[in-house]
Structures are given as C-alpha cells and as structure tokens.
C-alpha cells in the first residue's frame with residue numbers, strides 16, 4: 001500500500017491532496033493580537049525568506065490589500081488561500097509558487113501557513129514537498145517552538161505538528177445510497193474531520209468532501225499521514241463498492257439520475273452554482289460507470305472550478321451580476337456537452353418491472 | 365455559541381453544574397462532548413476535569429493574569445479562543461493543560477522539530493536539569509519534578525534526532 005503509486009481508479013474518487021503547516025515567529029505576537037507594526041514586521045521577514053526559496057522562483061507575491069475582491073475569490077476557489085485570509089487587508093499577504101503547488105499565507109491566523117496541494121491521491125508526495133520547504137524557511141526564520149508542545153500556534157487546536165493533511169474526495173454513490181452519514185460518523189470516531197468543499201462550516205456541494213486530521217499533538221507527522229491514507233483508501237473502497245451495488249441493484253435509479261443531469265446541463269439556460277456542482281458530480285459518476293462516453297473526466301473537474309463565480313468572471317473577463325453569472329455558467333456547461341452523446345437509458349423490458357425497483361408512472 | 369473545547373463548532377450540548385452557590389456551565393459541540401464521554405447531560409462527573417481553570421470560575425487572580433510578553437489575559441482567550449503569543453503557552457499552562465489533553469491525542473509533541481532547536485541541546489543543560497530534578501524529588505515538589513522529567517525526556521529525544 002502506498003500513496004505514491006495510486007491506482008488510477010482512485011482518481012475517480014480522490015480529487016486532490018494537501019498538507020498544510022502552521023508556523024509562527026518567536027518573539028512576535030500572533031497576528032490576531034499583534035499591533036500593526038509587528039504584523040508588518042513578520043510579513044516582511046517571512047516574505048523575504050519565502051522569496052529566496054528555489055521553489056518560489058517566479059512566484060506570485062502580493063499583500064492582501066493589493067488584491068481585488070475578485071482576485072481574492074479566485075484564490076479561494078483554487079484553495080490557495082482560506083476564506084478567512086481573503087478577508088484580510090494590510091499586513092497580510094500571499095506567496096504562491098509558479099506551479100501553484102506551494103502556497104504561503106502570511107498573517108492569516110498564524111504568521112505563516114504553508115501548503116502543498118496537488119490533484120489526485122498523493123498525500124505522501126505533497127507531504128514531502130512541504131517538508132522540504134519548511135526547513136529551508138527555518139534556516140532563515142526563528143520559529144516559535146517548544147520541545148514539549150512543538151510548533152506553537154495561535155489556536156491550541158493546531159499546536160504540536162501544526163499540520164493539517166487533507167484529501168478532497170468525490171462520494172456521489174455513498175450519498176445516493178444514503179450511507180454517507182454513517183461514513184462521516186465512523187470517520188469522526190477515528191479522529192478525522194469531514195468538511196465541505198471550502199473547509200470549516202461549508203456545505204458539501206457536488207458530493208465533494210474534505211477529510212483531514214483533527215489533532216496535531218502527540219502523533220508524528222508521518223504516522224498521521226499514514227493513518228489518513230489508510231482511512232481514505234477504505235473510503236475509496238466503500239465508494240467503489242457503493243457504485244457497483246447501485247448499478248446492480250438500482251440501475252434504473254442511476255440511469256435516471258445521470259440522464260437527468262445530462263439533460264439539464266445540456267439544455268438549461270440559467271444555472272445556479274450549487275445545482276451545477278451537483279449535476280457535474282452526477283456526470284462524473286456517469287463517466288466512471290460508462291453511462292456517458294466521449295467526455296474527458298478532467299474536463300468535468302475543470303468545470304467544477306470554471307463555473308465558480310470568480311472563475312466565471314475571469315473567463316469572460318468582466319464583472320457579472322449573479323443573474324448574468326447563471327446565464328454564462330449555463331452556456332459553458334451546454335458547450336461542454338455539445339459533442340457528447342446523451343446517455344442511453346436502460347432498454348425497456350416490461351417483464352423486468354418488478355414491484356421493488358419500479359418506475360411505473362403511478363405518480364403521474 | 366461556540367463549543368468551548370474546539371472553539372470551532374456550534375455548541376449543541378449544554379451542561380451545568382452547581383457547586384455551592386455557583387453554577388458553572390459548559391457548552392460543547394456534539395463531537396467534543398462525545399470525545400469526552402459526555403453524552404448524557406446528567407452525567408457531569410467529568411466536568412471539573414474538563415474545564416480546568418478556564419471555564420469553572422477560576423480564582424480572580426488567574427482571570428486577571430497577564431502574559432508578561434504580550435499582555436494577553438485569560439479573559440481574552442475565553443473570548444477569542446486564540447492565544448496572544450508563543451509565551452502565552454507558558455503563562456497559561458495550568459489552564460491550557462486540560463484543554464490540550466481534551467483536544468489532542470497526546471500531551472507531548474513527538475513530531476519533527478526545527479534544526480535550530482535540535483542544535484540547541486547541550487549536555488551541560490541536560491546535567492543541570494537532572495540535578496534540578498533530583499532536588500525537586502528530594503524536596504517533594506512533585507509537580508515541578510514531573511515537568512523537569514518531561515523536559516529532560518524531550519531534550520534526550522531531540523539529541524537522538526540530531527545525532528541521526
């Protein structure tokens with residue numbers, strides 16, 4: 001078992017992997033308590049150190065007050081900064097590598113939050129990347145560290161390793177089979193958190209879930225990552241299994257869901273972001289199950305991002321009202337399905353219409 | 365209302381305990397309540413341990429205790445759920461200890477440490493601590509002794525790490 005050799009089938013479930021480390025400078029109050037000059041000081045010190053890293057050649061370096069609301073939103077949608085950080089202005093900043101794999105938030109809740117984020121199931125790999133950046137920065141920075149409590153963070157929930165490892169998983173079958181709550185509870189019991197698309201307190205739209213470690217003290221980074229990896233592998237298995245079982249026992253329902261999703265996306269003229277996410281999720285499921293053909297699944301993943309509000313506006317290169325966005329979004333999605341054949345429904349076989357799985361039209 | 369342990373989730377489980385003429389209350393989210401085995405609002409035996417000094421009505425001097433480094437107080441922490449600076453971890457150690465215990469898997473850091481911190485381990489410092497430990501035990505200052513023992517262990521494991 002290794003996260004380094006992901007089974008390609010895992011790509012149907014795991015969207016991305018990320019490891020984030022929280023660090024603070026010794027001798028400077030945490031950002032939430034620091035006075036302006038201290039915040040500026042820690043921003044300058046960390047930014048200078050970060051820009052000297054080989055990983056950060058050609059990086060995108062900005063203070064939060066230099067970014068427009070839309071630029072900030074773009075970064076949030078790409079998971080390069082948190083929603084909390086987007087609300088920051090003077091005294092906070094970002095440094096993002098040219099490849100966008102490594103990004104640093106200066107003066108979010110901590111002086112420094114660094115992350116490595118990559119598509120696919122690659123926790124080990126992103127951990128190795130950020131574990132290289134961390135000591136490089138430490139050469140130039142004096143981290144707040146205690147032998148007993150580890151890296152000292154503004155919030156005691158992060159103290160110790162300061163590490164949050166997470167994977168974004170796509171679990172449509174577990175949602176359709178109504179097993180998701182059971183899974184979430186089981187995962188919580190194992191000390192992991194399950195959150196929606198944009199982290200804490202967000203809704204799980206598009207059947208996308210973030211699974212991450214909840215505790216940071218008393219466990220080694222590598223052990224934590226291994227534990228998370230093992231649990232994610234189990235979740236992948238459960239999701240795959242749920243897909244098979246649904247195809248076997250409720251084929252009519254699956255064909256119906258995927259067909260409806262195709263129908264709406266291929267024809268709608270006004271499309272909300274939330275509905276788009278849920279329908280794209282079903283199209284992605286349809287592709288995996290072979291119900292929809294001739295569409296690159298990566299195109300669907302791209303659409304998850306492109307149909308977010310800020311990305312939409314960047315795509316057409318102008319500011320759009322919510323109503324205008326819904327129209328542009330619908331048009332992009334129709335375009336995606338333009339050359340994709342509609343999914344074939346199950347052949348009608350009257351003798352197969354049993355009492356159990358029936359769609360006899362009694363409701364009409 | 366935020367959960368008093370994780371300071372993140374909405375508090376949905378509420379406990380109150382009457383001691384003498386004082387009522388202490390604690391508000392938790394479901395997962396923290398469960399993690400502490402507090403599933404039954406009538407079962408409050410663990411409350412005292414759980415709250416430590418932070419919520420159970422600490423003595424006045426503790427409430428007004430200030431971090432010498434940054435001026436942060438326990439009242440600030442109760443309000444914000446964030447600390448003022450790195451030194452706050454020492455300043456408010458007594459109150460933080462039960463909180464950290466409730467939140468995390470362990471009470472000691474076992475992950476990686478900065479190269480600089482590893483390099484700082486000197487044999488002299490170790491001997492000094494061992495002497496202090498012996499003295500603390502002799503004088504029956506056990507709480508201090510336990511702290512020293514932890515510190516020595518940490519230094520030793522760090523020394524091992526840097527020797528690799």
Ligand SMILES: [Zn+2]
Pocket residue numbers: 367368369370371372373392393394395396397
């Ligand atoms: Zn909680």
Ligand SMILES: [Zn+2]
Pocket residue numbers: 431432433434435436448449450451452453455
């Ligand atoms: Zn302080």
